[in-house]
């Protein structure tokens with residue numbers, strides 16, 4: 001997970017400009033590799049990593065089925081929702097919505113599985129997630145439907161130079 005995270009981090013930093021945000025919360029951050037890299041590039045941004053209390057000592061403790069840190073401009077979830085089926089994923093999205101301010105944006109960093117005849121490592125990860133975790137890699141349509149069911153406005157997605165994509169949604 002850690003080495004995959006380094007690879008994804010560079011791809012995301014080279015694709016998306018985080019400088020317009022004042023505060024970012026990385027939900028289910030693990031060691032927070034991505035957020036640490038964002039803050040190194042943009043030291044003016046305030047950032048919080050949030051995870052289960054037993055996982056990371058420096059994290060703000062949270063259970064994303066109950067609540068996440070409040071009042072951040074941008075909420076990031078990287079490789080979090082692919083661990084969960086649609087019902088649980090929608091619950092997590094609703095929690096983040098409840099705890100975020102009205103201007104908040106949400107960024108999912110996940111694989112976007114392409115159409116049936118296109119080769120994609122996301123399809124192998126999809127098999128893996130289904131067997132190991134009851135999770136799922138999703139197509140653009142599936143991400144959009146899940147975000148909307150969780151109360152978010154789907155804004156679109158952008159591929160990075162890696163295999164991860166940047167999926168954006170807004171609360172208002």
Ligand SMILES: C[S@@+](CC[C@H](N)C(=O)[O-])C[C@H]1O[C@@H](n2cnc3c(N)ncnc32)[C@H](O)[C@@H]1O
Nearest residue numbers: 005028029030051052055062063064065078079
């Ligand atoms: C697949 S890891 C992704 C970690 C990191 N975002 C990354 O990309 O390297 C999923 C993360 O979600 C966290 N997590 C699982 N259940 C959680 C919960 N109920 N509340 C908060 N975090 C949770 C795990 O501890 C883990 O760090």
